[in-house]
Amino acid sequence: MCLRCDLTRRSLLIGGGAAAAALATGTAQARIRPADMVPLIGPGYRPTDKDEMGLWKEMERAEEEISGSNLLIDDPRITTYLRDLIGSVGGPAAKDFRIYLARIPQFNAMMFPTGFAVVFSGLLLRMRNEAQLAGVIAHESGHFLRRHQIRSWRDMRKKTDIFAIGTMLAGIGGGAAGVGVGDYVRLAELGTLLSLFRYSREMEAEADAIGAKLIEQAGYPPVEIANVWQQLVGEEQASAAYRRKRRDRGYDLFATHPAPEDRMVDLRADAAEVTVPGKLYDARRARYLDTIGSIRPMLLDDQVKLNDPGASEYLIKTLALDGWNGLLRFYEGEVWRLRNRPGDDVRAAQSYSAAVVYPDAPADAWRWHGIALLKAGRTAEAKAAFARYLAMKPDAPDAAWVRQMAG
Amino acid sequence: MRKWGLSLAIAASVTVGGCVQTRQYADVQFTPPQGDYKLLVLRPDVSVGSLTTGGMVEPRADWTDQARTNIVAALRAQQAGRGGKVQVIDRRNELAGVSPQELADIERLNAAVDNSIVLHKYLGEYLPSKRGKGLDWTLGEDAVALGRKTGFDYALFLHAEDQVASTGRVVLGVLGAAGCLVGFCAPNVGGANQLDYASLVDLKTGEVVWFNVVQAGSQVPGIKFGDLRTPQGAAQMVDRLLNRMKPGAAIRRAQGSR
Numbered sequence: 001m002c003l004r005c006d007l008t009r010r011s012l013l014i015g016g017g018a019a020a021a022a023l024a025t026g027t028a029q030a031r032i033r034p035a036d037m038v039p040l041i042g043p044g045y046r047p048t049d050k051d052e053m054g055l056w057k058e059m060e061r062a063e064e065e066i067s068g069s070n071l072l073i074d075d076p077r078i079t080t081y082l083r084d085l086i087g088s089v090g091g092p093a094a095k096d097f098r099i100y101l102a103r104i105p106q107f108n109a110m111m112f113p114t115g116f117a118v119v120f121s122g123l124l125l126r127m128r129n130e131a132q133l134a135g136v137i138a139h140e141s142g143h144f145l146r147r148h149q150i151r152s153w154r155d156m157r158k159k160t161d162i163f164a165i166g167t168m169l170a171g172i173g174g175g176a177a178g179v180g181v182g183d184y185v186r187l188a189e190l191g192t193l194l195s196l197f198r199y200s201r202e203m204e205a206e207a208d209a210i211g212a213k214l215i216e217q218a219g220y221p222p223v224e225i226a227n228v229w230q231q232l233v234g235e236e237q238a239s240a241a242y243r244r245k246r247r248d249r250g251y252d253l254f255a256t257h258p259a260p261e262d263r264m265v266d267l268r269a270d271a272a273e274v275t276v277p278g279k280l281y282d283a284r285r286a287r288y289l290d291t292i293g294s295i296r297p298m299l300l301d302d303q304v305k306l307n308d309p310g311a312s313e314y315l316i317k318t319l320a321l322d323g324w325n326g327l328l329r330f331y332e333g334e335v336w337r338l339r340n341r342p343g344d345d346v347r348a349a350q351s352y353s354a355a356v357v358y359p360d361a362p363a364d365a366w367r368w369h370g371i372a373l374l375k376a377g378r379t380a381e382a383k384a385a386f387a388r389y390l391a392m393k394p395d396a397p398d399a400a401w402v403r404q405m406a407g
Numbered sequence: 408m409r410k411w412g413l414s415l416a417i418a419a420s421v422t423v424g425g426c427v428q429t430r431q432y433a434d435v436q437f438t439p440p441q442g443d444y445k446l447l448v449l450r451p452d453v454s455v456g457s458l459t460t461g462g463m464v465e466p467r468a469d470w471t472d473q474a475r476t477n478i479v480a481a482l483r484a485q486q487a488g489r490g491g492k493v494q495v496i497d498r499r500n501e502l503a504g505v506s507p508q509e510l511a512d513i514e515r516l517n518a519a520v521d522n523s524i525v526l527h528k529y530l531g532e533y534l535p536s537k538r539g540k541g542l543d544w545t546l547g548e549d550a551v552a553l554g555r556k557t558g559f560d561y562a563l564f565l566h567a568e569d570q571v572a573s574t575g576r577v578v579l580g581v582l583g584a585a586g587c588l589v590g591f592c593a594p595n596v597g598g599a600n601q602l603d604y605a606s607l608v609d610l611k612t613g614e615v616v617w618f619n620v621v622q623a624g625s626q627v628p629g630i631k632f633g634d635l636r637t638p639q640g641a642a643q644m645v646d647r648l649l650n651r652m653k654p655g656a657a658i659r660r661a662q663g664s665r
Contacts, residue, residue: 046549050467050468050469051465051467053467053468053469054465054466054467054468054471055464055466056468056571057468057471057472058466061452064498064499065511068499068507068508068511153465156463157459157461157463157465158461159461160459160461160462160463161459161461161575162461163461164460164461164462164579165460165575165579165582168593169580169582170585171593172582172585172586172589174591175586175589175591175593176589295570304492317659381603400491402417
């Protein structure tokens with residue numbers, strides 16, 4: 001039940017290889033209304049059915065593994081913040097959730113069947129305010145509140161059972177009648193697979209709907225969660241355009257998640273439905289940026305090193321819609337510098353010189369600004385920039401070299 | 408005539424349909440622990456599930472707990488027979504003097520090393536540099552440090568997974584067998600399956616000194632190969648997996664030449 005993952009899709013394709021014949025497929029799905037999405041569990045939920053208890057048992061070990069992973073960012077301020085956030089948009093299970101932040105520079109978050117969530121650091125980079133992050137977390141909470149994991153497991157079990165029995169009976173029937181039924185069996189298998197994927201997309205749509213409701217109740221503007229998808233579509237387009245490829249639009253019978261475009265449209269409708277006219281909403285942008293401020297340079301650094309300049313540039317520009325600062329300008333320069341196409345050195349130099357104007361310019365901005373000045377033959381200015389770098393970062397690993405350059 | 412055909416088909420599928428395989432590797436200098444030694448068993452990884460009609464594995468908490476209890480009891484009995492003192496750790500915070508993080512690191516390192524052993528010893532990606540060297544893998548200094556801190560001589564890592572064919576799966580197999588009467592013969596849809604492996608690490612040297620895999624499976628649902636949920640089945644598994652430890656090649660040669 002992750003926000004957007006291929007892993008589930010792959011496992012569905014492999015696992016569903018032996019799957020059953022409920023042929024209710026089709027691409028168009030009616031929007032699920034937030035009002036219909038009531039939580040199916042209360043506080044302190046514990047499973048009582050055998051299959052769900054088995055699932056929980058497996059997950060206990062998974063959680064022990066994840067909670068002790070060295071990929072986790074355990075900055076106490078940020079982890080407390082995330083816990084409080086899921087506590088405010090987690091509906092009836094708010095107190096039961098656990099949330100872990102993993103240092104993986106990708107847009108993703110996932111909820112496990114026992115109520116612990118993993119958020120990727122790439123998500124924190126992309127969110128422009130607390131409302132957007134709350135929206136994603138509320139979506140994940142929705143999976144737990146609507147008991148999606150056990151429901152989709154049961155759906156899969158039922159359909160594979162039907163398919164196995166159906167295939168066997170068809171084979172025996174065909175054997176008795178003396179006809180080959182192989183083609184029909186393969187058709188049934190495809191039908192089963194498609195219906196499994198459809199079910200998965202339906203769950204995602206449910207989570208989107210309940211998520212919109214939850215963040216509205218917590219006082220966030222519900223439309224922000226639709227903006228998250230708009231940003232994602234934009235980022236994917238920019239990334240593909242740079243690589244001269246067409247973006248995979250995700251309109252696919254084998255998709256586990258609805259296409260981002262469809263999600264965006266549905267989410268806007270959801271938002272309009274749950275928004276209470278006259279009520280004051282707050283996206284809490286300042287509080288969000290203040291909280292993640294300590295790790296934001298790391299998040300940007302991880303992103304620009306992905307070697308995906310199309311996406312990185314789009315991301316930085318999107319974040320800058322809320323105002324440029326030294327950090328964003330510096331990493332804009334880093335995108336150009338690492339891309340290194342003809343003319344990029346000039347663009348990078350411009351970004352660095354723009355970055356150092358801001359009081360929050362990182363030390364490295366001064367360093368690269370100095371190098372660019374040196375290359376342009378502006379030695380005196382370069383020395384001043386290097387001096388500034390050394391003043392900010394006297395223990396830098398390259399301090400000796402810079403000192404030499406600064407002469 | 409038809410009755411004969413059915414029983415013949417089942418008999419034939421039984422002979423081709425199920426087997427127990429085991430293959431062990433040991434360090435060339437390995438001698439199975441004997442006498443007064445201390446063995447640390449780190450979080451035995453046991454999982455028992457039900458094989459659904461459609462072929463999926465549904466984990467079952469109660470069965471897993473039963474199997475785990477049985478396996479631990481069988482392991483204690485088996486090790487006591489060899490003279491060893493055993494401590495079984497269920498949680499990472501249960502080992503005095505060692506932090507959960509250190510234990511997690513050892514477990515992850517071991518998992519990576521085990522993967523490598525399986526890849527290069529069992530799955531065919533043989534390494535020329537390790538030819539004739541028996542089992543030539545080590546967990547290094549971390550394992551030695553663990554031994555020094557805790558006083559254990561060996562650490563045992565154990566994994567057991569068992570899938571019990573559900574009634575539906577057995578029915579499916581019976582249907583498949585019945586189909587033989589009309590010429591659609593498919594009794595071997597796949598049934599109970601068990602996979603166990605264990606690795607023994609010498610905490611004085613850090614080396615993985617012994618590794619064994621047991622695989623028991625049946626193509627025909629309804630045929631059982633030692634059910635881990637029963638004490639007998641667990642004892643049989645521990646016996647298959649651990650009781651037939653062979654010394655390493657160098658030791659065997661030395662014994663042979665004596």
